[in-house]
Amino acid sequence: MRTLVIDTATQALSVALLENDQPAGCFHEIVGRGHAEALIPAIAALPDGGRADAIAVDVGPGSFTGVRIGIAAARALALAWSLPLRGYGALSLIAAKAALDHEGGPIAVTITGGHGELFWQCFEEDGLTALTAPASTPIATLAAQMDQPIIYGTGAEALVTARGHGLAVNRYPDSVDYPLIAGLAALSPSPIYCRDADARPMAAQAPS
Numbered sequence: 001m002r003t004l005v006i007d008t009a010t011q012a013l014s015v016a017l018l019e020n021d022q023p024a025g026c027f028h029e030i031v032g033r034g035h036a037e038a039l040i041p042a043i044a045a046l047p048d049g050g051r052a053d054a055i056a057v058d059v060g061p062g063s064f065t066g067v068r069i070g071i072a073a074a075r076a077l078a079l080a081w082s083l084p085l086r087g088y089g090a091l092s093l094i095a096a097k098a099a100l101d102h103e104g105g106p107i108a109v110t111i112t113g114g115h116g117e118l119f120w121q122c123f124e125e126d127g128l129t130a131l132t133a134p135a136s137t138p139i140a141t142l143a144a145q146m147d148q149p150i151i152y153g154t155g156a157e158a159l160v161t162a163r164g165h166g167l168a169v170n171r172y173p174d175s176v177d178y179p180l181i182a183g184l185a186a187l188s189p190s191p192i193y194c195r196d197a198d199a200r201p202m203a204a205q206a207p208s
Contacts, residue, residue, distance in 0.1 A: 001054070002017060002024070003053065004050050005057075008058065008069050009070065010090065011030050011032050011063070011066075011172070013027070014176075015042050015046065021179035026046075035066050039073055043073070054083055054085070057088070061119040061192050071189055074189060078189075087190070088184070089121075091153070093178065094173055095107050097174065097177045098169065099126055099127025100180075104125060106125060107123045107127055107152065108121075108122050108151050109123070110152070111155050112155045112158065113155070113195075117195070119135070119155070120159075121133070134194050135194055143159055149167060150166065153170070154172060
């Protein structure tokens with residue numbers, strides 16, 4: 001069983017071809033805003049051009065543009081190759097990885113958002129059971145309400161700095177970690193934004 005995993009929800013571009021949950025090929029690099037140019041070449045460079053039996057894609061929350069790019073590519077490949085497509089959450093993947101060395105208590109995960117906000121979610125110490133739904137909250141507000149001593153994710157440093165205490169573990173979602181959450185219920189391959197998109201269609205911007 002081969003699974004192509006596509007993750008572009010953060011500044012990392014991460015793709016992996018998993019053969020029975022083991023990486024047959026992978027690419028993981030911090031590209032910032034370069035997902036659109038780098039994603040298809042990264043997939044093409046995988047063994048057999050990334051051909052698989054199924055596709056999994058990160059549906060967010062995270063970068064609006066990055067999430068859309070990943071989902072669009074996953075949908076196109078699933079259609080072209082007649083493959084099943086399932087979504088998964090960026091916060092869930094980070095939490096599951098964090099649980100491997102987290103010692104006791106809930107796991108708090110944050111991802112850098114926009115407009116001074118962080119995407120965040122809390123999980124049981126197994127990293128698989130969600131305690132809260134994904135949300136987007138201003139950093140100052142979240143700093144006042146989140147008291148976990150260790151914060152994981154790309155927004156961890158900003159949150160710990162705002163609180164003035166705690167340990168930040170900067171971590172990006174990595175496609176090779178997908179087997180950790182493969183047993184969770186699949187998400188629809190549609191974006192999870194947690195707040196309104198930064199860009200709106202011209203029709204929505206026009207005065208009534």
